[in-house]
Amino acid sequence: MPEHEDLWSSISERFRDHVGEAAWKTWFISITPVMITTDEVVLATPSPLAKERLETKYREVLGTLFSEALGHQVPVRIQVRANESVTFPAEVSAGESRERDLFGSDPNLSRQANSKSRLSSAFDPRYTFEAFVIGSSNRFAHAASLAVAETPAASYNPLFIHGGAGLGKTHLLHAIGNYLRHNYRDKYVKYVSTETFLNEFVDAIQRNKTSDFKARYRECDVLLVDDIQFLQNKEAIQEEFFHTFNYLYGAQKQIVLTSDRSPKAIATLEERLRSRFAMGLITDVQPPDLETRSAILQRKAEDSGFRLDLSIIELIATNITDNIRELEGALTRLSAYSSLNQVPITLDLAQIVLSDLISSTQRLAPRDPREIITVTATFFNTTPVELLGQSRKRPIAIARQIAMYIMRELTELSYPEIGREFGGRDHTTVIHAVQKVQNVMQTSIETFEQVDQLFKLLRDPARQRG
């Protein structure tokens, strides 16, 4: 129905004009039109939460837009897509999940990537410069990243951004990627984690394909490399990276690197690499101050169509201070609680729901990954061996995904490091598990409560004994 497609894309554009980019991305993009006739419009959403939000907040806008487009009033009905139930599927294989994570759920991107090798990486559409809240802790890193995106290889090359876990380094890399994709369509932009670079290199050696590997990286106009601290103690890959770096730099291509520590603090980093990294600009991201934390919370809440009282923002922002991912985790929990129980969030309720996060006695240092595995296994009536093993039986696969989510929340381990804790799984499997649990928590009270209880058990060891 090509005319319906035109109509749909014009509705989509107009919806975006009415409600703004953020709400459009959160609630509209994932809608599919099921039926558009002169008598009725039926739309499908991926989750009950999205259906509820569209019905309560955006029904009127949708009604007006369709009425204008069709020339008369039509009822708009919203349903949840039948094939997207909220239950957990069996764990996907590393290969499957890699594709899904790289290309999101957009099958077109995946198809394009298969058909043409010199296509830029796909970037997380949520991580843009517009969505990045600027404060004194990250102002410089943001400005430098934007300068690099606006004029690649002309300002700071390489740009090296370092800072602690969950402070926005990956967000900035994706923001550069998203900006380039929109504004420099002809540039080949590649995003890679150092772990992936390493794995691809080892794989290329084993398959005698090192020249393909080199060519792939040397074709880049812009190379974005995340978590470069993984080069530590890996001489062979440092050597390879050095050559790639020199080649790109010599060809005046832009390189951006991130790390959880400064180049000086990466032990066993070859001196020649260290001095290469210092040829451009080294900047850091610090934990955000109270004002920035509050602004981030406000922005994230707005983006997900969730209204929060200032007193609640203050409660979270004063208690969670050094990791933005944790701020987001608190919001996820509140919004899930509110939509599952159909109650508005009050300050008292927020204090109860987030009790483990905001109590100073329970907010302990990051938890030991082995403890997370043992406690989660016991909680789900299984054993650590099963949890780390290969079983794809549902209860175990679910427990494993929840344990991965909790490890991401309660430790500072990166995705590849978590993959290693789970018996050498690929980092894309971990990314998939974390996203999955985050989503399912919004619609399944059972999962929400399991995660909630595990958080409480892990943050308060006395409960484990009791």
Ligand SMILES: Nc1ncnc2c1ncn2[C@@H]1O[C@H](COP(=O)(O)OP(=O)(O)OP(=O)(O)O)[C@@H](O)[C@H]1O
């Ligand atoms: N200034 C900011 N404004 C809005 N969101 C932010 C900001 N900084 C970080 N975030 C959000 O916090 C989360 C964690 O950020 P990100 O993954 O970029 O951290 P990171 O520094 O790469 O950490 P890690 O090394 O642990 O992966 C992301 O969801 C990101 O969107």
